[in-house]
Amino acid sequence: MATLDVNVEVSARHVHLSQEDIEKLFGAGYELKVKKEIAGGFVAEERLTITGPKRSMERVAILGPARKGTQIELAATDARSLGVDAPIRLSGDLAGTPGIKLTAENGNSVETEAGCIVAQRHVHLSEEDAAKLGVEQNQNVDLKIDTGKKRALVFGDVIVRIGGPVSVVHLDTDEGNAACTGRACVGTVIAE
Template structure:
């Protein structure tokens, strides 16, 4: 084999490796947790209370707080549910569907912040207890991306993608929403039910194998969406 042929083969291998790596996304497994409004922080933990950081999360400026609460539903309760900080404008509780069975509630599968018509839940802290209407969801799978990542992947906020994860219980996740912000770090989020079903661990890589644009644009974008077969 001559030198020119060897060089061409090496270049092809390098290009293919780079092509694969640019499609890979690290996965984070999200357990049940609570985002509290400043008002509810005080009602649950006392007047003037501010959340105390236990550890930083992977997304910039987000942290797991030292504080925990108990979730109370019609049929049961879940203690020691971690509060995430900083405090938000509106209280939001994220659980898995399996958690919902134990609590006796059926959380809708929603994106973060889409709380209209969602379930209510009672939250108990060391200094009080509150019932919060339209606050409980099962978070739908999604990918956080910096705008630079979106450009590299060729996707926009609101697009849907399919993610393939290899392994003994390999799986392909469809309907994965792309969320883009300068505040985000590249990472796919799935809940504990989804992770356990496929034996996925934090930091495992998934690969984008199809891009399906936002529903309102289907059919005119050239991507692998319903309008293009």
């Protein structure tokens, strides 16, 4: 068994938009405005309201740059609240997923045919860290989190994504809250 300590980041609900949907929502040739740089992209200044069969959620973040297809990443609690049966999927695996209504602050809206998912928890590993753990792309590993707040737990089914300069685990808000992760959290990746 091999282990590696990595930073844990919790990702709140957000939307990745295709360029086509950006233009439907904000106008022809529109480019999202960068509010904050993050690994692999940015958080946009613009916000959306997402509306499902049960209710709406306002001021949902958009992450850029534009993607091939629009994707709405929710926590399971968000999906239930909206009335959307979003499956657990890896980013980009949108076949057979439900759609949702997206509305910009200017009143323009888009009804997506698909795109709502609960993101599968995953760990991004640098090639060096993947070699240390002896793991391969898409392998399942475990993640142990113990913040000392009497909520220690081990997550199974954490998917390995190899590449990039920094190793980091991505959880959704439900998972982060279950483990009391807070702002700065380190977890231990366990590979069998």
